[in-house]
Amino acid sequence: MSLLDYFKTSKASSASLAKERLQILVAHERSSRNQPSYLPQLQKELLEVIRKYINVDQDAISVNFEQNDTQETLELNIVLPEHQTKTS
Amino acid sequence: MARIIVVTSGKGGVGKTTTSAAIAMGLAKKGHKTAVIDFDVGLRNLDLIMGCERRVVYDFVNVINGEATLNQALIRDKNCNLLYILPASQTRDKDALSQEGVGKILDELKKDFKYIVCDSPAGIEKGAHLAMYFADDAFIVTNPEVSSVRDSDRMLGILSSKSRRAEQNEDPIKEYLLLSRYSPDRVKLGEMLSVEDVQEILSLHLLGVIPESKSVLNASNSGTPVILDEKSDAGQAYADIVARYLGEDKPHRFIDDKKGLFGKLFGRK
Numbered sequence: 314m315s316l317l318d319y320f321k322t323s324k325a326s327s328a329s330l331a332k333e334r335l336q337i338l339v340a341h342e343r344s345s346r347n348q349p350s351y352l353p354q355l356q357k358e359l360l361e362v363i364r365k366y367i368n369v370d371q372d373a374i375s376v377n378f379e380q381n382d383t384q385e386t387l388e389l390n391i392v393l394p395e396h397q398t399k400t401s
Numbered sequence: 402m403a404r405i406i407v408v409t410s411g412k413g414g415v416g417k418t419t420t421s422a423a424i425a426m427g428l429a430k431k432g433h434k435t436a437v438i439d440f441d442v443g444l445r446n447l448d449l450i451m452g453c454e455r456r457v458v459y460d461f462v463n464v465i466n467g468e469a470t471l472n473q474a475l476i477r478d479k480n481c482n483l484l485y486i487l488p489a490s491q492t493r494d495k496d497a498l499s500q501e502g503v504g505k506i507l508d509e510l511k512k513d514f515k516y517i518v519c520d521s522p523a524g525i526e527k528g529a530h531l532a533m534y535f536a537d538d539a540f541i542v543t544n545p546e547v548s549s550v551r552d553s554d555r556m557l558g559i560l561s562s563k564s565r566r567a568e569q570n571e572d573p574i575k576e577y578l579l580l581s582r583y584s585p586d587r588v589k590l591g592e593m594l595s596v597e598d599v600q601e602i603l604s605l606h607l608l609g610v611i612p613e614s615k616s617v618l619n620a621s622n623s624g625t626p627v628i629l630d631e632k633s634d635a636g637q638a639y640a641d642i643v644a645r646y647l648g649e650d651k652p653h654r655f656i657d658d659k660k661g662l663f664g665k666l667f668g669r670k
Contacts, residue, residue, distance in 0.1 A: 326591025332598045346558045
């Protein structure tokens, strides 16, 4: 610490940036920590089933598991391509 | 009833061994028979911080393998006759520890000691897992820095799901935050996460703040736990932490920048 530091006015503080980044990251990591371990496998198998009928991309399907005090929600989201019926 | 304390962090270099040495000494100085165990097999350093590196004959792995008795391996501290050190093996790898072996040694220690302090290695692998597995209390050593806070949170997840208490559906491990290498002046300048920031992110009970201090290096240079340096800020911070852990009411210190204008102008000596 020196004379200079004492008079320096701090701009946007790096500590608040650190806090913000950590809060987002920790929240994300905690939510995935509580996810059931079968989730990735479930996602993979669901994708296989859907692909039998519809030609969807690998990333067209997302599975979200959410938990609060009263209930657990499993959210399944599939983005269908424009021409959705497989012509085979 | 004996209590097992794990000193852990996930991240390396945050002050686990310094903390283990200090709180073990502090508990013993308060009249409680205490053992401190180094779980860092292959990279032992607790012996060096405690200043007993030349008295190591047998180690933790020797005891697990039945090559030595616990009494042969325990080293009585030179400063306090209620404190004993169980060093880690320097030559084996971490697979030398087994859950069964560690459990047996801890059970034996519990008959004779009031507190058993487990100095965890960094990381989340076997050594770290076994150090926390049997714990009753966890001291999470965290630096006010992004990677340390993140790793501490990861460690909290492991404590709440992979410990013996979690697996057997007992009361969870009691978790305490020890924020180390804290610089109030940098916090004031907005350059460092504050105590409140870290507490808010981790939602942990704060046991104490250890300021960034020259006395820590001086203490490890000489092999005396920093808590014995009663004049130093870090030594006093650890003494407060031990007192709070034992239920004494001590107001928190070293959180605010106490230096006046004079100190700021002329810097730390």
